[in-house]
Amino acid sequence: MSAGGSISEFNEEDNVYLQLCPDPIRFEPVSKVTNVFYDEANQQVYTVRSGGASGVVVKGRKESLNCTFRMEDKGPVLSIKFSPDQKILAVQRSSHSVEFMNFFSGTENLQEYSQTCKSKNATILGFIWISGNEILFVTKVGIELFQVYPEKRCLKYLKGVSVYIDWFLHSVENNILVVSSPGGIIQPFQLKPGNIYKFQKLDIDQTTATPQRERLNERDMSIVSLYNQTAVLVLRHRPKSSTCSGAEIDVYPLNREKATSKSHVLKLDTSGCFAINVIDNLIIVHHQASKASMLFDVHLSGAYDGYATYHTAVVVPMPIKQFKLKLPTASTSVSEASEVPCELYSVNWVVFPPNVIIDAKLGCLWFLQLKLAPIQNLMPDKIRLVEFLLQRSNGKRQLLQLLQNTILSPTFPELDLVGGVLDKLNENYQSFLDVEMQNQMSLPVSGKTDVLVPKGSILVDQQDLYTNIFSNFPNCETVTDRYIVQKAFYQLHQFLQNYVVNDSKHLACLLLSLEGEYPAAYQLALDMLKRLSNANDLIVEVLINKQKIIPALRFVQSCERTDTISARKFLDAAMRHSDKSVFTRFINFLKKGI
Structure with missing residues (x-):
């Protein structure tokens, strides 16, 4: 069945991301008098x-x-x-x-x-x-x-x-028929009630630089649906050696309008017997010899050679979670003796798309299930993990949990990581807005335009971020302190301009102290003090200390508080000012106002 990368033994139950459904369909096992058939x-x-x-x-x-x-x-x-x-x-x-x-x-x-x-x-x-x-x-x-x-x-x-x-x-999913003709020619058809439509022929052998035509076997091909696109998967058996990394799977998306060529290559990095399932747009490749399974996501980035994108496994190969089959007992109570472990990756397994595994000799049909939580522990690149979770139909809960662990971490993450994660969410959010805009536009029937699709399968919007992340900040000042320590002044500027934290005199004074390293902090501090209703006196002090006597007088006048002005404070500052005209203008203000 499937494998990829260097496969090793794993005993960590928490990292197992594939499991068989707990209640398989039980049937009479195959025997000399009993035949078993499956209708996909x-x-x-x-x-x-x-x-x-x-x-x-x-x-x-x-x-x-x-x-x-x-x-x-x-x-x-x-x-x-x-x-x-x-x-x-x-x-x-x-x-x-x-x-x-x-x-x-x-x-x-x-x-x-x-x-x-x-x-x-x-x-x-x-x-x-x-x-x-x-x-x-x-x-x-x-x-x-x-x-x-x-x-x-x-x-x-x-x-x-x-x-x-x-x-x-x-x-069955797309009612696509693919037939193999002599000479390695693959002809796809679209089947609809009353009609049969031809796709462009797919000559697999002409797309590979092999000196001899490779015989294509039915067991080495699959028809799958990936991101709303029907594709043919072709397993290429290549013995692993010093010059060859092992077997590969070529992905050919079907197209009725033009010839089909491979767009993706999945590098399995091993050889042997493989089988393929697809869950939530993920290609799952089972490897029988190593008793492990690999995950591939063609939506994630890979190495591009000008013709196709080459992908390695998303995470390290892991075995399917051990399954114990319940046996019927005469007693009504269920004991440990009534459960027996099943042989995983058995030679008796037959795999059907999208996620069916049948053991005809055991008499069981399982539906393979994917668990997203363990994958978080196996993907150290958190930005890539965000891209991965955005493509999963049930990945929103895991994604929000990841954001909470990343942004609300007591140790606080690197700001580049937080920025990269939020950039991915913004790109995805913008793609949903673009699709909504296109759907609302009235286009002519004959008008030709590319149909937009969202970047992800799920949407994390502003309300989700506020409810699950920003409203849960234990101390926003801790966040700003972290920005200052890391000298991430641009991020701090954006953080404050979007009012993520509440205005305060303490924070304004902290910003004033940063003017030497980040000049824009001075204006940020004044704007914050202006928004506070009880900080007018502090604004006047700041302006006087900066020797901005006339702006300070104008501010007092705009607040209609000239009767409370401290004439002595302004007089001392005006007398010390290098520009002697400032003193004269202050005296005129006292007489009749500026």
Whole structure:
């Protein structure tokens, strides 16, 4: 399964960021008489005993859709799937036809009807439900779309595409079909009710500088959805050596308008057997030999060679959290003996997109889960961690917690770190505003403009910052003192201009003492004193000490407090002033005002 970087042993439970869901879907394990099938579209497991004669049990996430029925044993079942509305069952027992059974009138006396390929002697590789009454046959010579008429118990051919097919993959999330043709040609299709749309062909071999064509295997490719973009992942097996870092995964975003080329490369830095899941736009690569998993985020920055961006794992590879399976007991009480540890990264594991892991021999289906809290401990670069959390759909709580730990830390962080974190939040906030602005604009139907998307998946706005951060400052003066100690005068200036701290005479006097190192602090102090209603006398003192006698007189006059003026204080200051005209103007003020 997956790995990357140098993989080592980890026993720290707190750093494990992947876990299996606590309540797996349990089903009868595979055996000589029982076959197990999984339907990705409905996320259902089918256990078929003796070809269906001894019973078929269907289980999934929705317990209301679970059912049990019997069907006639007409040979080994190759594939079995319900339609999306659960009203029609399709069963493939041969390479030339598919049988159907209606379930909307109950499960008793199920009568089958079948459909062969439109192309004579074609071999059916599989089938895909497009909608409740449309089904697609994938054959070795093309794809065929049929309309199902359950009441008439028949199907009608709608359309098809002729193409030689070795194998195929289907993405349920975006209804994308990818077929592999002889010569390593990959042809994607968009499937919609009543229609089949072609994408540009993807010739994987032409995008790599290999002397021989590399054979592409179905198990080495995946169709995933990353940041609202469908992409094909291609696993490149390369033995690790002194000249090769090991296997890589190439990411090819699909585009109907132009040829697809790889945009990202995930460096696994090891070799072996891998499997891929996707959770919340994160590519999770499991490595079987090391029993560890890696996380990749194509949204984060990486090394760019002019053609593609190269990514390493976001954090160090870690194993999935140990899972103990509860066994049924005769006693009503659950003891330790009723739980057995499961073998993780078992050879019996089969991984399905986006986050399904099945152990057919154990009889369990799990949904893989991601925990964000441990990742904070594994990413020392906090600005990169902020970028990472902004992309997670449930990352807001963790992000606010990170901001609290960073900004409200008793030891107080480096100001460059705080500034970098807030810059990322501002960029993300601005992107949301740009999107909202574009949505409100009235554009012509024919007008061509790039559709903006937010930088992140979550929004941290001003109210969030105030409620969770700034309103919780234990002592804002401690923050300003820290700015002064670090001589971060520009940050201090912004801090004060945005009124993060309350005005006070103490803080104003502190600013006055900084004038020698930061001249703008003098004006900041005067402005703060002016906003205080009880600091007029202090303003006059400051101005007189700066020998600004006339501005001090004007200030007193503007406050309409000339009757309280200390004539002796102004007279002494005017007499000491180097400009003799100041004394004359002061005398005139006493006589009639300036």
